[in-house]
Amino acid sequence: MFKIAVAGTGYVGLVAGVCFAERGHKVVCVDIDKTKVDLMKSGVSPIYETGLEDLMKKNYKAGRLEYTNDYESAYKDADAVFIGVGTPENEDGSANLSYIATVARQIAETIEKDCLVVVKSTVPVGTNDKVEQFIHDFLINDVRVEVASNPEFLAQGSAVHDTLNAKRIIIGTQSSWAENLLQKIYEPFKLPVVSVNRKSAEMIKYASNDFLALKISYMNDIANLCELVGADVQDVAKGMSFDDRIGSKFLNAGIGYGGSCFPKDTKALEYLATQNGYDLKTVKAAINVNKDQKTLMYKKASNRLITFNGLKVAILGLTFKPGTDDLREAPSLENVPLLLNQGADIYAYDPIGAGNFAKVFPEGKSRKGSIKYVSNIEEAIEGANVCFIFTEWGEVKAIDAQVYKKLMRTPLVYDGRNLHSVEEMEQAGVEYYSVGRAP
Numbered sequence: 001m002f003k004i005a006v007a008g009t010g011y012v013g014l015v016a017g018v019c020f021a022e023r024g025h026k027v028v029c030v031d032i033d034k035t036k037v038d039l040m041k042s043g044v045s046p047i048y049e050t051g052l053e054d055l056m057k058k059n060y061k062a063g064r065l066e067y068t069n070d071y072e073s074a075y076k077d078a079d080a081v082f083i084g085v086g087t088p089e090n091e092d093g094s095a096n097l098s099y100i101a102t103v104a105r106q107i108a109e110t111i112e113k114d115c116l117v118v119v120k121s122t123v124p125v126g127t128n129d130k131v132e133q134f135i136h137d138f139l140i141n142d143v144r145v146e147v148a149s150n151p152e153f154l155a156q157g158s159a160v161h162d163t164l165n166a167k168r169i170i171i172g173t174q175s176s177w178a179e180n181l182l183q184k185i186y187e188p189f190k191l192p193v194v195s196v197n198r199k200s201a202e203m204i205k206y207a208s209n210d211f212l213a214l215k216i217s218y219m220n221d222i223a224n225l226c227e228l229v230g231a232d233v234q235d236v237a238k239g240m241s242f243d244d245r246i247g248s249k250f251l252n253a254g255i256g257y258g259g260s261c262f263p264k265d266t267k268a269l270e271y272l273a274t275q276n277g278y279d280l281k282t283v284k285a286a287i288n289v290n291k292d293q294k295t296l297m298y299k300k301a302s303n304r305l306i307t308f309n310g311l312k313v314a315i316l317g318l319t320f321k322p323g324t325d326d327l328r329e330a331p332s333l334e335n336v337p338l339l340l341n342q343g344a345d346i347y348a349y350d351p352i353g354a355g356n357f358a359k360v361f362p363e364g365k366s367r368k369g370s371i372k373y374v375s376n377i378e379e380a381i382e383g384a385n386v387c388f389i390f391t392e393w394g395e396v397k398a399i400d401a402q403v404y405k406k407l408m409r410t411p412l413v414y415d416g417r418n419l420h421s422v423e424e425m426e427q428a429g430v431e432y433y434s435v436g437r438a439p
Ligand code: UGA
Pocket: 122, 152, 153, 154, 155, 156, 157, 209, 212, 216, 249, 250, 251, 252, 253, 254, 255, 256, 257, 258, 259, 260, 261, 262, 320, 321
């Protein structure tokens, strides 16, 4: 078993650290935020993730997991330091690597024994070469340090499960020393390992995420065409899914992908291509389709209604997907200001994301309209003139068509996630619009 330090306690870092401890390693998670460290020590996770707190408590109690803001003590005698800090998007679409650089320098200035630095954060191809050079430039002690790439493929909402049951572990190294060490660290996971060179590992992460983004945008493009010609995109997806070259996942049309990964990673790869004088046409197309898709429901409703001014508008779902309170790049963030500018009185429901949303759009009068957060679906739709569905929460999917008919002032529903049956809504007398299906 190894002594592992993990830099950064966001989705990537914390989940990795907890899972390494769960598989028997001795782990210390480092974060500069003292309040966050104290919170984690008391067994509270700073992120909402199924099963995470249980594993945090279990491994902390067993003495395999620690948290600290003292990076020196954590890094100096670690066999490996995993970097899981954020790489947010710069305005031009490139990745901001300043957090990685800070950690790299701290590692260089503190390690006292041979150490493998493993970058889990998503970084542009070639970054790990630079990180290695950077560490060597600042290295104080005479020790061996190498950098390996080990991209992360977990999805928010199922992060712990995805890590412990990963489809593959990608290991990108430049020496057999680094490769062997990383292989051994992952041995207790008993998962398939793909060992490649560092740049290929970095590219695998982007190529995988961007392929999934492309798949979604492709289905959204097809959905928009389906509507025009009278086909049903869900039936089309079902028919396609039997071909295992296509697969059955990520074929759901809707109001576009959000989150901290696909929007950022598509733009970063396009940026990398442009920097290298290459026009990455497919990824560019995925980005463009997604941009238009996000406000599709708003545009449809604007065509149907003269104005939103003074209308009670119900919004069901604010997060970028269910199972998380994360709002990053969520379609709701684009639609709500459009509605408020038009004077809508919004009643928004989200089982866990409303608190975060209220930080961006505080309750009360806002622009020409107003926004109120309610704790149940009925309160949101009661007396509403129109209802928008932005997130595919199970409880929203479970609403019976009759409920819209009974509670809404005008039963007019714009479903950006294709949660309801067109037939059932029609039979209940609800005017229902969705994505890629006949109204
Ligand atoms: C994504 C990838 O799925 C992970 O494999 C990857 O590790 C992660 O990014 C990352 O790079 O860290 P995540 O962003 O958590 O994970 O969420 P997804 O479940 O992939 O969903 C992304 C977006 O696509 C959501 O807005 C979702 O609603 C949308 N989506 C997904 C669709 O519109 N249609 C689909 O069929 C599937």
